[in-house]
Amino acid sequence: MNIEDLLRETLSDMAHEEQPPPPGRFLHVNGSRSRRRGLALAAAAAVTVLAAGSTLAVQGLSSRTAAPEVLTGQGSGETRAETRITVTVNEGLRLAQVLKDLSTATGKPLEEFERAAKDGGALGLPAYAKGALEGFAFPATYEVSPTSSPEEILAAMVTRFRRVAEDSNLVDGARRVGRTPLEIMTIASIVQAESHDKRDMPKIARVIYNRLNHTPEMKLKLDSTVLYGLNKFAIKASNEDLKSRSRYNTYARLGLPPGPIGNPGDDAIEAALKPAAGSWLFFVTTDPEKGITKFADSESEFFKLVEEYNKNFRTG
Structure with a gap:
């Protein structure tokens, strides 16, 4: 009706x-x-x-x-x-x-x-x-x-x-990927916060799912959720921020935060419902100024991306 x-x-x-x-x-x-x-x-x-x-x-x-x-x-x-x-x-x-x-x-x-x-x-x-x-x-x-x-x-x-x-058939779509509608909206809000280019959204969503479904489960370790819990705005959370006892500190707590960290658009919602296929476990925005995000499925590759980010950040 x-x-x-x-x-x-x-x-x-x-x-x-x-x-x-x-x-x-x-x-x-x-x-x-x-x-x-x-x-x-x-x-x-x-x-x-x-x-x-x-x-x-x-x-x-x-x-x-x-x-x-x-x-x-x-x-x-x-x-x-x-x-x-x-x-x-x-x-x-x-x-x-x-x-x-x-x-x-x-x-x-x-x-x-x-x-x-x-x-x-x-x-x-x-x-x-x-x-x-x-x-x-x-x-x-x-x-x-x-x-x-x-x-x-x-x-x-x-x-x-x-x-x-x-x-977007949110309720049925959430059921198909084994999540609640609120969890989908939480994932979508993270995807929105972490994306510099909407073309990266399905891949970022896949990283989130891969970490949530990893055995043993991996922490999400996302700066965007930590900063939201502290009501701060920054590109990167500080070492002090990572000590937060907030329920949004995904460096300290397993799983998703308790709710959305912003208001996502339909591209982010679509990505949360239909993540890309891939084995990535990490992503790094290696060049924030140009909005370039790269993905990795191993720690060694991840550290290389971090080095690339540090280089661009120093010279930016």
């Missing part, structure tokens, strides 16, 4: 009236009646923006994403040119960065976005997100009305994620 039917059924149940006309195409979801009701109300938040006469457009940043989808309200008579605020959410940004950017672009207090982000149920997050918005604020270019609330804006981003998840 899609959101059009979902809204019609829910509103009809609530008002005991004839089914209202379709509100527009939003998203396809499945689930029980009680769960559908919550999702319908979350989707209704996006409809409220439109009913107020605002405009909301969504355009993905990926090369595979279709042309902008524009939803225009009829209520106030305001024109699209008068009302729209364009906000671009870049792939890989952490939620804290996303909320700051939204606050700056809309002029609404950051505290309002932070408060809205904590109410995962109202935003329509899937159950596997476990109430946390990190990883599910889908990166795209959004056009919103100045009257849109933080809740409505964030709900629209979640709606966009759910459509991408449906298109």
Whole structure:
């Protein structure tokens, strides 16, 4: 059942009236009646923006994403040119960065976005997100009305994620590779953070899987997760950083971190679902300035790549 039917059924149940006309195409979801009701109300938040006469457009940043989808309200008579605020959410940004950017672009207090982000149920997050918005604020270019609330804006981003998840068959795809949907989104967020070129994403995803599936299991040892746990931004974690007791310290802990470390785009999600074939256990961005990443399946090859990185870093 899609959101059009979902809204019609829910509103009809609530008002005991004839089914209202379709509100527009939003998203396809499945689930029980009680769960559908919550999702319908979350989707209704996006409809409220439109009913107020605002405009909301969504355009993905990926090369595979279709042309902008524009939803225009009829209520106030305001024109699209008068009302729209364009906000671009870049792939890989952490939620804290996303909320700051939204606050700056809309002029609404950051505290309002932070408060809205904590109410995962109202935003329509899937159950596997476990109430946390990190990883599910889908990166795209959004056009919103100045009257849109933080809740409505964030709900629209979640709606966009759910459509991408449906298109990529996220839930079934996760099952096929032996992972949960949350684990897939966690892997995708790491792939996004570690990639300088989207062509490398499937290979980086393969390295993550190979290390997770290695016997005995290998630690991931990824600087990106360590830095996220410390709320730091850097190219490389320091020796002091690696002593962190954070659950995101993949140098100290086996397995994946507890959740996404940023908000990945659909290329990274696709890579997490369909990693490249290969036996690599290591990757090194040997030339960060040029975005060159190389892969190795032995420690001796890995150390050679590290030497290459050190050489480029010193001369860069």
